[in-house]
Amino acid sequence: MALLTDLEIEEELQSLPGWTREGQVIRKQFSFASFPDAIAFLTRLAFDAEQADHHPDVAVNYRRVTLVYSTHSEHGLTAKDFAGAAAADRVAGAGFAARA
Numbered sequence: 001m002a003l004l005t006d007l008e009i010e011e012e013l014q015s016l017p018g019w020t021r022e023g024q025v026i027r028k029q030f031s032f033a034s035f036p037d038a039i040a041f042l043t044r045l046a047f048d049a050e051q052a053d054h055h056p057d058v059a060v061n062y063r064r065v066t067l068v069y070s071t072h073s074e075h076g077l078t079a080k081d082f083a084g085a086a087a088a089d090r091v092a093g094a095g096f097a098a099r100a
Contacts, residue, residue, distance in 0.1 A: 034063060
């Protein structure tokens with residue numbers, strides 16, 4: 001999978017509110033109403049990530065879940081990362097009380 005150019009990355013970020021670029025990764029923190037909601041979100045996202053064979057780095061802090069995407073095999077950002085970010089946004093919007 002080809003690395004995206006800086007311009008392509010900026011264009012992709014325009015369609016993903018709340019996601020930020022930090023060097024060769026994109027990151028977003030999701031906040032939930034409760035710890036079980038945060039874990040339910042992460043569990044649902046895990047199935048999508050496994051199906052896509054592309055997994056985010058994850059940090060859970062009580063009601064907050066931080067996701068970081070980067071294509072490790074390519075040492076940077078690819079279309080897979082933005083597809084994963086879009087999937088996370090869809091899961092967060094599907095019945096979870098998430099706030100960006």
